[in-house]
Amino acid sequence: MKDRMFFFEKKNQKTFNPCRTLPASPRQHSQKFFASFFQKRRLFSASAMCLGLLAAHPAHADEQTVKLIELLIKKGILTQGQAGELLKETATPHGRRAHAPAPPVEAEAAPEPPKKGEIRVTYVPQFVRKQIADQVRAQVMTEAQSEGWAAPDALPEWTKRVRVYGDIRARYEADLFDKGNYNQFINFASVNAGSPFDIASYQSGNVASPPFLDTTQDRNRFRLRARFGVEAQLADTVAANIRIGTGDPNGPVATNATLGENGAFSQYSIFLDRAYIAFQPDVNVLIQAGRTPNPFDTTDILFYKELAFDGASARYQHGIGSAANAYITAGAFPLFNTDFAFSTDDPNKFASTDAYLFAGQIGATWQVRADQAAALNVAFFDFTGVQGAVSSACTEQQGAAYYCNTDDTRYMNGQFGNTLYEIRNIVPNGANPINPQYFGLASRFAVLEVHPKYTISTYAPVDIELEGDFIDNLAFDRAAIIDHGAPSSPPGPVNNLGSTPKGYGTGPYSGGNTGYMAKITVGYPVIKHLWDWQAYAAYKYIASDATIDALDDAEFHLGGTNARGYVLGAALGVADRTSVSLRWLSSEVVSGPPDGNDVLLLDLNASF
Numbered sequence: 001m002k003d004r005m006f007f008f009e010k011k012n013q014k015t016f017n018p019c020r021t022l023p024a025s026p027r028q029h030s031q032k033f034f035a036s037f038f039q040k041r042r043l044f045s046a047s048a049m050c051l052g053l054l055a056a057h058p059a060h061a062d063e064q065t066v067k068l069i070e071l072l073i074k075k076g077i078l079t080q081g082q083a084g085e086l087l088k089e090t091a092t093p094h095g096r097r098a099h100a101p102a103p104p105v106e107a108e109a110a111p112e113p114p115k116k117g118e119i120r121v122t123y124v125p126q127f128v129r130k131q132i133a134d135q136v137r138a139q140v141m142t143e144a145q146s147e148g149w150a151a152p153d154a155l156p157e158w159t160k161r162v163r164v165y166g167d168i169r170a171r172y173e174a175d176l177f178d179k180g181n182y183n184q185f186i187n188f189a190s191v192n193a194g195s196p197f198d199i200a201s202y203q204s205g206n207v208a209s210p211p212f213l214d215t216t217q218d219r220n221r222f223r224l225r226a227r228f229g230v231e232a233q234l235a236d237t238v239a240a241n242i243r244i245g246t247g248d249p250n251g252p253v254a255t256n257a258t259l260g261e262n263g264a265f266s267q268y269s270i271f272l273d274r275a276y277i278a279f280q281p282d283v284n285v286l287i288q289a290g291r292t293p294n295p296f297d298t299t300d301i302l303f304y305k306e307l308a309f310d311g312a313s314a315r316y317q318h319g320i321g322s323a324a325n326a327y328i329t330a331g332a333f334p335l336f337n338t339d340f341a342f343s344t345d346d347p348n349k350f351a352s353t354d355a356y357l358f359a360g361q362i363g364a365t366w367q368v369r370a371d372q373a374a375a376l377n378v379a380f381f382d383f384t385g386v387q388g389a390v391s392s393a394c395t396e397q398q399g400a401a402y403y404c405n406t407d408d409t410r411y412m413n414g415q416f417g418n419t420l421y422e423i424r425n426i427v428p429n430g431a432n433p434i435n436p437q438y439f440g441l442a443s444r445f446a447v448l449e450v451h452p453k454y455t456i457s458t459y460a461p462v463d464i465e466l467e468g469d470f471i472d473n474l475a476f477d478r479a480a481i482i483d484h485g486a487p488s489s490p491p492g493p494v495n496n497l498g499s500t501p502k503g504y505g506t507g508p509y510s511g512g513n514t515g516y517m518a519k520i521t522v523g524y525p526v527i528k529h530l531w532d533w534q535a536y537a538a539y540k541y542i543a544s545d546a547t548i549d550a551l552d553d554a555e556f557h558l559g560g561t562n563a564r565g566y567v568l569g570a571a572l573g574v575a576d577r578t579s580v581s582l583r584w585l586s587s588e589v590v591s592g593p594p595d596g597n598d599v600l601l602l603d604l605n606a607s608f
Contacts, residue, residue: 165229245270388409415549419509537567583599
C-alpha cells in the first residue's frame with residue numbers, strides 16, 4: 001500500500017489525503033467495502049489514516065468523527081447502545097478540568113434538532129479515537145485474512161498445495177531411407193488391428209497384397225507434442241498427479257501429432273498421459289499406483305523414455321554409510337485385458353487371455369570421490385502372457401467375420417522387429433480353402449538388464465557421463481520358434497528370415513535375443529537456462545527379440561527392435577526453460593532383408 005501511495009504522490013506532485021478518497025455517503029462506502037478486493041484494501045488503509053489525521057487535528061475532527069461512528073454503526077461494529085455509552089464518555093472533553101470556565105464565544109443561532117438515527121458529537125477524546133481505530137483495524141484484518149486479500153501475495157490455502165506444469169515441443173523430422181532397402185515388409189500391426197489377412201488367397205493371387213511398411217520413399221514431417229499436468233499435495237505423505245497430452249491411443253510410445261496429417265488445420269487428439277497417486281509414508285519409501293512414469297532406472301533400448309506404466313510399484317532405499325545408497329523397486333503392470341464379452345458376436349464366450357509385466361530392480365549409487373559418482377542397476381522384467389497362442393480348430397467361414405479362441409493373443413501396437421507367427425488353426429471348409437490369419441509373438445520374453453553409469457563432475461557445472469546398458473531375453477528359445485506354429489500352416493516365423501523373401505517368403509530364421517548400448521554425454525546435466533549446453537554420442541544394438549518392440553525407443557530406426565547404429569545429438573538453452581536440440585540417428589537391420597534409414601530431428605522445446 002505504501003508503494004501505491006508513493007507512486008500516486010510522485011505522479012501528481014500533491015499532498016495525498018486519504019480521507020478524501022472515502023465516499024461521501026456512509027451507505028455507499030459500506031456497499032463498496034464488500035464489492036471488491038481493491039476497495040476493501042483502500043478502505044482499511046484510508047480508515048486507519050483518517051483516524052491518524054483526526055488524532056493529529058482534534059479541533060477539526062467533529063464532523064469526520066460523527067460520520068465515522070455512523071459508518072461503524074451501519075457496518076455493525078458498534079450498536080446504538082454502544083454509541084450511546086460512547087457519547088456519555090465523551091460528554092466532558094478529555095484533558096479539561098470540570099470547573100474551568102468556558103472560553104467566550106459569540107452568540108450563534110441554535111442548531112436544528114438531530115434527525116432520526118443521527119448522532120451528534122462535539123468532541124471525541126484521543127483515547128476513544130485510538131480505541132475506534134483498533135476496532136476497525138481488527139475487524140478489517142480478520143475479514144482480510146479469512147478472504148485471502150490481506151496482502152498482495154496472499155492466495156487461498158489450496159493453491160499452495162497445487163503445482164501446474166507442462167511442456168511443448170515443435171519438431172522438424174526428416175526420414176531418409178537407403179536406396180537398396182527391401183520394399184515388402186508387411187505391416188503386421190496394421191493387420192492385427194483390423195481384419196485378418198488371407199494368406200492362402202494372397203499366395204494364389206486371388207486377393208490384394210497386405211499392408212506394407214514404407215522403407216523406400218523419404219518423408220519430411222512437422223510434428224508437435226504438447227502436455228499439461230497438475231500435481232496436488234493432498235497430505236504430507238500423499239500426492240496426486242494428472243497429465244494430458246498429444247498422442248495415439250493405439251501406440252504406447254506415440255506422443256507426437258503430425259501437422260497436416262488429417263487435412264489442413266485439422267484438430268489433434270488429446271489423451272490421458274499420467275494419472276496416479278503417490279504415497280510416501282517415509283523418506284525412504286515410495287508407492288505409486290495408476291498411470292505412472294517409469295519407476296525403474298532404464299534406457300530407451302528397453303523402454304521409451306516417455307513411456308507410461310499402468311499399474312503399481314513400490315521403492316525402498318537405504319543409505320550405506322555416508323557415501324552409498326542402495327535401493328530396490330518392484331512392480332506389477334497389466335499389459336492386456338481381454339474384452340469382457342470376448343467374443344463379441346458369439347454366444348459362446350472365450351476364456352480370458354490377460355497379459356502382465358512383473359518387474360524388479362536392485363541398484364546402488366555411491367560417491368567414489370567428491371567429484372565422481374557411480375551407479376549400477378540390475379533388473380528383471382517378466383512379460384507374462386504376451387506370446388501368441390495357437391487356437392483350437394477353427395472352421396473357416398466364407399465371406400463372414402468370425403473369431404478363433406486365441407485371437408486376443410495376437411500382437412497389438414507393435415512397431416518393428418519382433419518375430420511373429422500365425423496363430424489361427426484354420427480348418428478348410430470348401431473346395432477353395434482360405435486362411436485368414438492373425439499374428440502373435442513367436443517368443444516368450446523374460447528380460448535381464450544390467451545398467452551401469454559413471455559421472456565425472458570435475459569440471460562442474462559441465463559433467464562427463466559414461467553410460468552402458470545390456471539386455472538379454474532369457475526366455476528366448478530358437479528351436480521352439482522355428483518349430484512352433486498352427487497345424488494348418490507351415491511351422492516357424494513369418495519374418496526375420498535370413499535370405500531375402502519374395503512375397504510372403506521363406507528362409508532360415510536369423511533373429512536374436514540380446515541388446516546393448518554405450519553412450520557418452522558432455523555438458524550440463526539438465527538444460528534449464530540460457531547457454532546451458534549438452535552433446536552426446538551413442539551406439540545401439542538391439543536384436544529382434546531382445547525385448548518387446550512396442551515399448552522401446554520410438555525414434556531409433558523409426559521405432560522397434562532388430563536394429564543397430566549410432567546416435568549423435570546436441571542441445572542448447574536459448575532462454576530460461578527453452579532449448580533447441582538436434583539429433584542424427586543412423587541405423588540398419590540386424591537380421592532379415594536389407595533395411596537402413598537415417599532420421600534427422602530438430603526440436604524447439606519449452607517447459608513451464
